[in-house]
Amino acid sequence: MAEALRLEHVSLSYGARQALDDVSFSVAPGRFCALLGPNGAGKSTLFGLMTRLLVTRSGRIEIAGHDVARAPRKALARIGVVFQQPTLDLDLTVARNMRYFAALHGLSGRAAAIRIDAALDRLAMRERAGEKARALNGGHRRRMEIARALVHEPDLLLLDEPTVGLDAMSRKAITAHVHDLAEDGLSVLWATHLVDEIGPGDDVVVLHRGRVLRQALASDIAGPAGLAEAFLEMTAEGGGA
Amino acid sequence: MNGWLSALRAIVAREALRFLHQRGRFLSALVRPLVWLVVFAAGFRAALGLSIIPPYQTYITYEVYIVPGLCGMIQLFNGMQSSLSLVYDREMGSMRLLMTSPLPRWWLLFCKLTAGVAVSILQVYAFLAIAAGFGIVLPLAGYLWAFPALVLSGLMLGALGLFISSTVRQLENFAGVMNFVIFPMFFLSTALYPLWKMAESSRLLRDICALNPFTHAVELIRFALYQSLNGWALFWVASGFLVFFLLALWGYDPARSRPGRD
Numbered sequence: 001m002a003e004a005l006r007l008e009h010v011s012l013s014y015g016a017r018q019a020l021d022d023v024s025f026s027v028a029p030g031r032f033c034a035l036l037g038p039n040g041a042g043k044s045t046l047f048g049l050m051t052r053l054l055v056t057r058s059g060r061i062e063i064a065g066h067d068v069a070r071a072p073r074k075a076l077a078r079i080g081v082v083f084q085q086p087t088l089d090l091d092l093t094v095a096r097n098m099r100y101f102a103a104l105h106g107l108s109g110r111a112a113a114i115r116i117d118a119a120l121d122r123l124a125m126r127e128r129a130g131e132k133a134r135a136l137n138g139g140h141r142r143r144m145e146i147a148r149a150l151v152h153e154p155d156l157l158l159l160d161e162p163t164v165g166l167d168a169m170s171r172k173a174i175t176a177h178v179h180d181l182a183e184d185g186l187s188v189l190w191a192t193h194l195v196d197e198i199g200p201g202d203d204v205v206v207l208h209r210g211r212v213l214r215q216a217l218a219s220d221i222a223g224p225a226g227l228a229e230a231f232l233e234m235t236a237e238g239g240g241a
Numbered sequence: 242m243n244g245w246l247s248a249l250r251a252i253v254a255r256e257a258l259r260f261l262h263q264r265g266r267f268l269s270a271l272v273r274p275l276v277w278l279v280v281f282a283a284g285f286r287a288a289l290g291l292s293i294i295p296p297y298q299t300y301i302t303y304e305v306y307i308v309p310g311l312c313g314m315i316q317l318f319n320g321m322q323s324s325l326s327l328v329y330d331r332e333m334g335s336m337r338l339l340m341t342s343p344l345p346r347w348w349l350l351f352c353k354l355t356a357g358v359a360v361s362i363l364q365v366y367a368f369l370a371i372a373a374g375f376g377i378v379l380p381l382a383g384y385l386w387a388f389p390a391l392v393l394s395g396l397m398l399g400a401l402g403l404f405i406s407s408t409v410r411q412l413e414n415f416a417g418v419m420n421f422v423i424f425p426m427f428f429l430s431t432a433l434y435p436l437w438k439m440a441e442s443s444r445l446l447r448d449i450c451a452l453n454p455f456t457h458a459v460e461l462i463r464f465a466l467y468q469s470l471n472g473w474a475l476f477w478v479a480s481g482f483l484v485f486f487l488l489a490l491w492g493y494d495p496a497r498s499r500p501g502r503d
C-alpha cells in the first residue's frame with residue numbers, strides 16, 4: 001500500500017525568501033504524524049502546497065499515491081483539510097455547513113446525509129447538527145471543521161495548528177479525538193508548535209526555517225530530557241542562528 | 242456528472258441564502274435603479290428628444306428608454322458585489338474550501354458565476370415589477386424574451402467581476418476598482434443615451450461607447466425586451482463572456498498565485 005503522504009525534495013521561495021528548502025518526509029498509513037515547528041517554520045506553506053493552493057516546480061508531493069501536480073483532482077479527493085484559519089459560514093447551521101462541503105465533493109441526498117451523520121458522530125457533534133455555527137464555542141467549531149473534513153472519507157487528514165486560540169480543555173479534547181481517528185486507521189498530519197499535543201507513540205517531523213531537522217518516533221526524539229527540551233535545543237542550534 | 246451538479250446546486254443555494262440574509266443589499270440593489278427611473282428620468286426627459294430607433298416602433302418616453310440600461314446596471318453592480326464577496330471569502334478562508342474541492346477549478350468558478358447571475362436576475366425582475374407598478378409596462382412576451390439575454394449579460398458582467406477579484410489582493414483596494422470600473426462602464430454606454438445622441442456631442446465618445454461591452458449587454462437586453470434579437474450585441478456579449486472568463490481562470494491559476502494570507 002502506498003504511503004498516505006510522501007514529499008520529495010520540496011522547495012518554495014517567496015521572492016528572495018526561501019520558505020521551504022529541500023523538504024522530504026512521509027506519513028505511513030494509519031499513523032499520527034506531528035509536523036512540529038516554531039512560528040515561521042513553513043508549516044502553512046507546506047499545507048498550501050499539499051492542497052494545491054500553492055504550486056512549486058521543485059520537488060514532488062504524493063497523496064495516497066497520486067502526484068499533486070499531475071493528478072490534482074485525485075489527490076484532493078483523498079485529503080481532508082482543516083486550515084489554520086476557520087472556514088465556516090457562521091449564519092448557517094452545522095448540518096448546512098456540512099452539506100455544502102459534501103456537495104463540493106460531489107455528494108448529495110441520502111448518501112451525503114449518512115456520511116455527515118457518521119462524521120459528526122465520530123467527533124461527538126451529532127446533537128449539534130441543528131445549531132447555527134455562530135452559536136458554537138471555539139472548540140465545537142473546530143470539531144465541526146474536523147468532522148467536515150471527514151465527510152468524503154479521505155485517506156489523509158491535514159490539520160494546520162488546529163488548536164490555536166482554544167482553551168486548555170477543548171485543546172485536550174480535540175487532540176484526543178484526532179489521536180482516536182488515527183487509532184481507527186486514518187493517516188494524520190498535524191502541524192503544531194506545541195509539544196504537549198504529541199504522544200510518545202506519534203511520528204514527529206521537526207521543521208525549522210523551512211528545513212526538516214529530524215523525522216522519528218516522538219519517544220526517540222524526546223530522549224531522557226523530554227520532547228520539549230529536545231525541541232528547544234534543536235531549534236536553537238539547528239537553524240544556524 | 243451528478244457530483245458536478247450537486248456542487249452547482251449547493252453553491253447557488255449558498256449564494257442565494259446569503260443574499261436573502263443581506264436585506265440591505267437587496268434594498269439598495271432595487272433603490273438605485275428606481276432613483277434613476279423616478280428622479281433623474283423626469284429631469285432629463287425635457288432635454289432628450291428621442292426619435293424612433295430600433296427596437297422601438299413608436300415614440301417612447303425617456304423612462305422607457307432607460308429601463309434596459311438600469312437592468313444592466315443592476316447586473317453590473319451585482320457582478321462587482323459578487324466579486325467583492327469573493328475577495329472577502331478569500332480573506333475569510335472560505336474560498337480555500339472551494340478551491341480544495343476535487344472538482345475542476347473552471348467548473349467551481351463557473352458555479353460561482355452562475356450563482357451570481359441567478360441572484361442578479363432575481364433583482365432585475367423585482368425591479369421590472371416595481372417599474373410596472375410605476376406604469377412602465379413592457380410587452381408581456383418581452384419579459385420572457387429578456388431572460389436568456391439577462392443570463393448572458395449576467396455571465397459576462399459576472400465573469401468580469403470574477404477576473405477583477407482574482408487580481409485584487411485585498412479588500413481595502415476594492416472601492417477604487419469599483420469606481421474605475423462601474424462608473425465609466427455605465428456612463429460611457431448606451432444605458433442613458435443612444436449612440437446617435439452621443440455622436441452629436443462627440444465622435445470619440447460615440448466610438449468609446451460602441452466599444453464598451455456594457456453597451457452591448459444593454460442593447461441585448463433592450464432588443465430582447467421587445468422580442469427581437471440583436472445579433473451583433475449577442476456576438477459581443479458572448480465573446481466578452483469568454484474573454485473575461487478565460488482571464489478569470491488565468492487569474493485563479495494556482496501556478497501564478499502569489500501566496501498571501503490566504
Ligand SMILES: Nc1ncnc2c1ncn2[C@@H]1O[C@H](COP(=O)(O)OP(=O)(O)O)[C@@H](O)[C@H]1O
Nearest residue numbers: 014019038039040041042043044045500501502
Ligand atoms: N505570502 C508570503 N509572502 C512572503 N513571505 C511569506 C508569505 N507567507 C509566508 N511567508 C514567510 O514564509 C515563512 C513560512 O511561513 P509559514 O508557512 O506561514 O510558517 P508557519 O505556518 O510554520 O508559521 C515565514 O518566514 C513567513 O514570513
Ligand SMILES: [Mg+2]
Nearest residue numbers: 043044084161
Ligand atoms: Mg502557520
